[in-house]
Amino acid sequence: MTHAFSFLPAKRVSLSGTVTLTALLLATLCLPTHAAHASAAEEGTPGNTPVERGQYLTHASDCEVCHTAPGGMPYAGGRAFKIPGMGVVYSTNITADKQHGVGAWSDAEFVAAVKQGVSPGGKHLYPAMPYPAYSRLSDQDVRDIRAYLATLPTSASAAPKNNLRFPFSIRSLMIFWNIINGPTSAYPDDTSKSAQWNRGRWLVEGPGHCADCHSPRTLTFGLSSSKAFGGNTLNGWRIYNISSDPKSGIGGWTEAELAQYLSTGHADGHGTASGDMADVIGHSLRYLTPADIQAMVTYLRSTKPVSTPQDSVTFRNVANGDASLPQNSRGARLYASACAGCHLPDGTGRQSSFASIAGGRSLGADNGRNLIQVLVNGTGLQTATGVQIMPHFTGGGLSNRDLADIAAFVMTHFTTAQPHDLEKQVEQTVKERD
Amino acid sequence: MPTLMINGQPHSVDVDADTPLLWVLRDILGLNAAKFGCGIAQCGACTVYVDGKAVRACNLPVGLVGTRAITTPEGLESADPVVQAVKSAWVALDVVQCGYCQPGQVMAAVALLRTTPNPTDEQIDSAMSGNMCRCGTYMRIRAAIHHAAGELA
CATH class of the missing domain: 1.10.760 (Cytochrome Bc1 Complex; Chain D, domain 2)
Structure with missing residues (x-):
C-alpha cells in the first residue's frame, strides 16, 4: 500500500498535519453510500417529470461534450482526453445500449459511477470524469439523468481502450487519489447566504x-x-x-x-x-x-x-467606429485584409455581435495563447440561431509568420501586452493540431 | 420560416436558420447583384447592408438577421446623393475592369462615405481592404472615392 501510494507525490497535498493517513483511510471507508439529504439549493431544477428534470440536469452537467467523439453520435463516447505524462483516456458510451452503454446497469450502479467514480464490478473511473463534483447531486438527480439518457438513441459501439502509461494504468490507484482529492458529498445550504x-x-x-x-x-x-x-x-x-x-x-x-x-x-x-x-x-x-x-x-x-x-489584460482605447488602421507593419496590413472583413478595424464586429472581439481577454492574455489557438484551430459556437464559426487560418495563404504577425498586431493594437516569441508559439500550436 | 426585410419588402423564405443570407438572396430570391466570391467573408464580393452596416452575406446565417433591414446592391437608391456621387465617380474614372467585385466595392464605398464624408487615403485603405479585386483596380477605387467625396462636399 505504501509502495503504491509512493506513485503519487503526496508532499504538496494540503492536509491538516494532525490528520493521519490511517484516519483518512478509515474516513473514506466510512463515506456514506446513501444519498445525503437534498439541499434547498437543488429545489430550483425545473421539470415536471423525471425525464424533464433529467434533461435539464444532463445539460447543466454538460455530459454531452465529453461523452461524444468529434462528429460522433451524442453520448456514445470516444472523445480522447490527453493527459500529459500519463496517456490518453477515452470517454465511455453512456447511451442505454445494454452491451456497450449503461443500459444493463442498475440505478444504484449508475449513481455510484456518477457520484463515487466506481462503475460495476468495482472498476474505478479516472477523474477525467468529474465525479467529485457530481457527488453534490442527489441520488434522485442522477437517476433522473439516467431516465433522460434512456429516452435517447442507443449506440452499439464501444469507446476505444484507454492508453495509459504504467502505473497510471492501474485503476485501483484511484482509491488513493480519491482519499486525497475526492469525492465530496452533497453539502448543506449555507444559511448565512441567500x-x-x-x-x-x-x-x-x-x-x-x-x-x-x-x-x-x-x-x-x-x-x-x-x-x-x-x-x-x-x-x-x-x-x-x-x-x-x-x-x-x-x-x-x-x-x-x-x-x-x-x-x-x-x-x-x-x-x-x-x-x-x-x-x-x-x-x-x-x-x-x-x-x-x-x-x-x-x-x-x-x-x-x-x-x-x-x-490580466489592460485594453487600449480604440475609438469606436474608427475605420482606419495603421498600415505600417505586416501584422496591421494582414489584419486589415484577413480579419477586418468580419471583425472591423475597431474590433466591434461586422457580421453580428458574435464577431465583436472588443474587450475580449484573448486579445492580450497569456502571450497570445488563446488568440493563436483560435487563429490556428478556429472555433465554433452553437447559438439559438445557428452555429457561429471563426474559421482557422492554417493551410491557406497565411504562413506561421503571418499568423504571428497578426497576433502581435492585435495584442499591441487593442491591449498593452508585450508579446514575445509568437512565431515559435504558432509553430508549436500548428504541430499540436490534430 | 423567417421573414426577411429586403430592400423594404418582406420576404418569407423556407430555409434553416443556419442558411447564409447570400444563398437566400441569390438562389431563392434571384437577387444576383451580391456575388459569391470566397464564401468565408474574406473578399467582400457579397457585401450587403444590415441596418445600414456593411456585412458579408456569404457568412451571415439568416437566423441572426431577424427583422433587421437588409439592403442589397439592387436596393441602393439612385436618388440618394451618396449613391449618385459614387456611381458617377465610378463612371468618370472608369474604375471597373472585369466587374465581378464591383457591387461589393460600391457597397463598401457608399458605407464608408456615409460614416466618413471626407476620408483620408489611410481611412479608405483600411475601410476597403476587406474588398478584394483580382484585376487590381485599387488605385482607381481610391481615387474615385476621393472624387465622390469632393462631389458631395
Whole structure:
C-alpha cells in the first residue's frame, strides 16, 4: 500500500498535519453510500417529470461534450482526453445500449459511477470524469439523468481502450487519489447566504463542475482550493481566471455582462467564447433558466479573488467606429485584409455581435495563447440561431509568420501586452493540431 | 420560416436558420447583384447592408438577421446623393475592369462615405481592404472615392 501510494507525490497535498493517513483511510471507508439529504439549493431544477428534470440536469452537467467523439453520435463516447505524462483516456458510451452503454446497469450502479467514480464490478473511473463534483447531486438527480439518457438513441459501439502509461494504468490507484482529492458529498445550504447564492454554488461546484477546468491542479491532480477558479492551462489553451478578482478574474464584469456571456457565449465588451468554453455554452449553459444563470453569477462574484498576471489584460482605447488602421507593419496590413472583413478595424464586429472581439481577454492574455489557438484551430459556437464559426487560418495563404504577425498586431493594437516569441508559439500550436 | 426585410419588402423564405443570407438572396430570391466570391467573408464580393452596416452575406446565417433591414446592391437608391456621387465617380474614372467585385466595392464605398464624408487615403485603405479585386483596380477605387467625396462636399 505504501509502495503504491509512493506513485503519487503526496508532499504538496494540503492536509491538516494532525490528520493521519490511517484516519483518512478509515474516513473514506466510512463515506456514506446513501444519498445525503437534498439541499434547498437543488429545489430550483425545473421539470415536471423525471425525464424533464433529467434533461435539464444532463445539460447543466454538460455530459454531452465529453461523452461524444468529434462528429460522433451524442453520448456514445470516444472523445480522447490527453493527459500529459500519463496517456490518453477515452470517454465511455453512456447511451442505454445494454452491451456497450449503461443500459444493463442498475440505478444504484449508475449513481455510484456518477457520484463515487466506481462503475460495476468495482472498476474505478479516472477523474477525467468529474465525479467529485457530481457527488453534490442527489441520488434522485442522477437517476433522473439516467431516465433522460434512456429516452435517447442507443449506440452499439464501444469507446476505444484507454492508453495509459504504467502505473497510471492501474485503476485501483484511484482509491488513493480519491482519499486525497475526492469525492465530496452533497453539502448543506449555507444559511448565512441567500437561496440564490446557494443555488449558484451548487450549480457551479456540482453539475457545472466549472473548477475542473478553471481551477489549477495540485501535484496530485486534485483541484486547488487555495487558488480556486484562478485559471489553468489545458490542451494548449489558457482556461481563464474566473475568480472575483477585478483585474485577473471576472470582478470587473457587470452582472448583466456575465449573464449574457454564460447564456449566449458573448458579452458586449468582453468578446465571444471560443474553444472548450464555446462547447460548454453551446451544449450546456445556454439551456439553463435565466434564474439559474443569475444564481451562478451571484455565486461566481462572491468567490475569493485570485490574482494571476497572465490573465490580466489592460485594453487600449480604440475609438469606436474608427475605420482606419495603421498600415505600417505586416501584422496591421494582414489584419486589415484577413480579419477586418468580419471583425472591423475597431474590433466591434461586422457580421453580428458574435464577431465583436472588443474587450475580449484573448486579445492580450497569456502571450497570445488563446488568440493563436483560435487563429490556428478556429472555433465554433452553437447559438439559438445557428452555429457561429471563426474559421482557422492554417493551410491557406497565411504562413506561421503571418499568423504571428497578426497576433502581435492585435495584442499591441487593442491591449498593452508585450508579446514575445509568437512565431515559435504558432509553430508549436500548428504541430499540436490534430 | 423567417421573414426577411429586403430592400423594404418582406420576404418569407423556407430555409434553416443556419442558411447564409447570400444563398437566400441569390438562389431563392434571384437577387444576383451580391456575388459569391470566397464564401468565408474574406473578399467582400457579397457585401450587403444590415441596418445600414456593411456585412458579408456569404457568412451571415439568416437566423441572426431577424427583422433587421437588409439592403442589397439592387436596393441602393439612385436618388440618394451618396449613391449618385459614387456611381458617377465610378463612371468618370472608369474604375471597373472585369466587374465581378464591383457591387461589393460600391457597397463598401457608399458605407464608408456615409460614416466618413471626407476620408483620408489611410481611412479608405483600411475601410476597403476587406474588398478584394483580382484585376487590381485599387488605385482607381481610391481615387474615385476621393472624387465622390469632393462631389458631395
